Amino acid sequence: MSEYLLEIQNVSKLFSGLVAIDNLSMKVKKGQIYGIIGPNGAGKTTLFNCITGIYTPEIGQILWKGKDIKGISPYKIAGLGILRTFQTIRLFSEMSVAENIMSGRHIKSKQRWYNGIIPTPAYFKDEKYQWTKVGELMEFFNLSLYATTPAGDLSYGIQRRIEMARALAAEPELLILDEPAAGLNENETIELTEMIRKIQAMGVTIMMIEHDMEMVMSLSEYITVINFGAKISEGVPSFVQADPKVVEAYIGSDEEDEDA
Amino acid sequence: MMNKTGLIALLLLGFAGLYPLFVDSAWLAVGTTFLVFACVAFSQDIILGRAGVFHMGHAMFFGLGAYTTAILNVQFGWAILATWIPSVVIPMACAFALVAPIIHLRGDYLLVATIGFNIIFIQILENDVFGLTGGPNGLFGIDVVHVFGYDFSSQIHMYYMAFILLGITLFIMRSLDRSKFGRAMFYIHKDDIAAQSMGISLRYYKLYAFILGAGIAGAAGSMFSVQYSAVSPEAFNVTQSIMFFTIVLVGGSASLPGVLIGTFVMFVLPEVFREFETARYLVFGVAMILTMILRPRGIWPVKFGNIPSFLKKGAK
Numbered sequence: 001m002s003e004y005l006l007e008i009q010n011v012s013k014l015f016s017g018l019v020a021i022d023n024l025s026m027k028v029k030k031g032q033i034y035g036i037i038g039p040n041g042a043g044k045t046t047l048f049n050c051i052t053g054i055y056t057p058e059i060g061q062i063l064w065k066g067k068d069i070k071g072i073s074p075y076k077i078a079g080l081g082i083l084r085t086f087q088t089i090r091l092f093s094e095m096s097v098a099e100n101i102m103s104g105r106h107i108k109s110k111q112r113w114y115n116g117i118i119p120t121p122a123y124f125k126d127e128k129y130q131w132t133k134v135g136e137l138m139e140f141f142n143l144s145l146y147a148t149t150p151a152g153d154l155s156y157g158i159q160r161r162i163e164m165a166r167a168l169a170a171e172p173e174l175l176i177l178d179e180p181a182a183g184l185n186e187n188e189t190i191e192l193t194e195m196i197r198k199i200q201a202m203g204v205t206i207m208m209i210e211h212d213m214e215m216v217m218s219l220s221e222y223i224t225v226i227n228f229g230a231k232i233s234e235g236v237p238s239f240v241q242a243d244p245k246v247v248e249a250y251i252g253s254d255e256e257d258e259d260a
Numbered sequence: 261m262m263n264k265t266g267l268i269a270l271l272l273l274g275f276a277g278l279y280p281l282f283v284d285s286a287w288l289a290v291g292t293t294f295l296v297f298a299c300v301a302f303s304q305d306i307i308l309g310r311a312g313v314f315h316m317g318h319a320m321f322f323g324l325g326a327y328t329t330a331i332l333n334v335q336f337g338w339a340i341l342a343t344w345i346p347s348v349v350i351p352m353a354c355a356f357a358l359v360a361p362i363i364h365l366r367g368d369y370l371l372v373a374t375i376g377f378n379i380i381f382i383q384i385l386e387n388d389v390f391g392l393t394g395g396p397n398g399l400f401g402i403d404v405v406h407v408f409g410y411d412f413s414s415q416i417h418m419y420y421m422a423f424i425l426l427g428i429t430l431f432i433m434r435s436l437d438r439s440k441f442g443r444a445m446f447y448i449h450k451d452d453i454a455a456q457s458m459g460i461s462l463r464y465y466k467l468y469a470f471i472l473g474a475g476i477a478g479a480a481g482s483m484f485s486v487q488y489s490a491v492s493p494e495a496f497n498v499t500q501s502i503m504f505f506t507i508v509l510v511g512g513s514a515s516l517p518g519v520l521i522g523t524f525v526m527f528v529l530p531e532v533f534r535e536f537e538t539a540r541y542l543v544f545g546v547a548m549i550l551t552m553i554l555r556p557r558g559i560w561p562v563k564f565g566n567i568p569s570f571l572k573k574g575a576k
Binding site for chain 2: 052054073074075076078079083086090091093094095096098099102103104105106107109111113115117118119123127128130131134135138144145146148150166167170
């Protein structure tokens with residue numbers, strides 16, 4: 001088995017001839033927090049969509065523990081242990097917070113096909129176990145208060161926490177966070193940073209797109225910088241910060257960044 | 261301790277259980293048909309209200325169950341009891357065979373395809389394929405249920421058989437709601453991309469909804485054919501499918517009381533206002549439009565948050 005959990009090898013993704021991702025490679029080690037930064041429209045989310053199976057890249061390979069997972073459907077990717085959150089929050093907004101988190105327990109549930117029609121003793125045991133797990137996660141993310149509240153009625157910061165709890169409920173090996181700090185205030189960002197550290201301590205590998213430089217630099221062990229779909233720099237935070245190419249890319253796109 | 265919804269449910273159960281003692285035979289038949297249609301509406305709700313699949317050919321599965329019982333009994337002399345299993349299994353098998361190739365279609369495209377299935381189904385019935393379906397007139401003289409030499413032939417028997425069938429249907433709905441299967445359907449319905457990212461296969465759970473829905477509709481169809489001792493194509497045409505579709509949306513998608521109210525409004529009320537003749541349908545058209553404008557989620561919308569009580573303790 002490869003020493004890397006996830007390897008992206010020379011991946012390119014085209015949209016009707018436009019290059020969204022251009023010959024991109026990166027290697028993520030187990031247990032790492034891996035940061036991906038770059039100006040808006042650089043192709044960061046497209047890359048996450050390629051990893052999670054929403055898009056299939058035309059060229060290149062995406063290796064998960066050494067096996068190519070390119071073109072596999074999203075639900076199977078989740079089954080492998082790769083779970084994600086979304087830049088534009090995608091919760092089941094009419095449903096309660098507990099039910100939202102329960103969706104993460106889906107792949108862990110041992111219920112059989114006939115349990116949708118008739119309950120069995122094994123079903124009751126499983127159902128109780130899964131809800132207990134949901135309870136633990138709500139505690140961890142400080143959400144117990146909102147167990148029965150529809151997720152859509154809650155503030156942005158809380159919704160981001162629910163999304164992370166939902167992904168974590170599936171006990172992922174790799175957690176992919178797409179701008180987890182977007183829309184959060186300063187205190188919430190500090191809370192989030194601590195939360196991400198705790199998740200790493202559980203042994204979860206984390207890949208993260210983030211525009212909050214302070215946060216991404218303090219958390220990440222390794223960073224890749226993308227612009228116009230291509231890698232322009234990579235390395236430890238201190239190296240990337242000092243790289244003139246990175247500085248140039250950011251100054252050149254200051255305006256769009258303000259809109260984020 | 262019993263909550264308000266539980267009390268209402270118990271009162272309704274009591275009323276439905278004693279209903280045959282207070283009404284004449286015409287109203288008894290209306291009651292029986294209400295129970296049968298409620299089963300079909302619930303089965304439509306599994307597909308439309310829960311999995312969120314725009315399916316407008318549900319009368320076909322209802323008809324498949326009815327014709328399976330009718331053909332096996334009238335043409336092949338099977339006892340009604342022996343036709344029960346095939347009248348459930350055949351619609352399920354058809355649902356799988358017909359829907360699996362088109363399940364990836366989105367909303368409106370799938371809707372048109374399911375209407376197409378329903379139209380073809382009616383054509384097959386009317387053209388008396390293999391001389392089995394009896395053509396446009398359908399089949400007559402369907403037997404009643406015999407068990408140990410006892411005939412369940414009166415309208416009261418029919419009513420209680422339909423009552424038991426609705427009970428079984430409600431039991432299944434409840435099991436579904438509290439299992440990962442029912443929840444997966446909701447997740448797919450509310451946000452299919454998020455659902456997939458949680459490891460939920462759209463194809464599997466949409467097909468699950470169709471097959472389960474077809475099975476319940478088939479059982480209801482079998483009951484329907486025995487109640488009227490006859491079947492004919494027009495009871496299962498696209499207009500009927502539209503009615504089942506509308507019952508769910510007007511009553512409240514994925515809401516058990518909502519679907520019952522929908523069935524009552526769309527089916528029983530027209531019987532109550534029979535003296536107004538066809539003018540009554542004008543009122544219903546208007547009522548349907550107003551419901552969608554004023555209560556777009558139905559008369560009695562679904563309430564989420566059905567979680568175990570130990571999780572509600574800390575909640576506000």
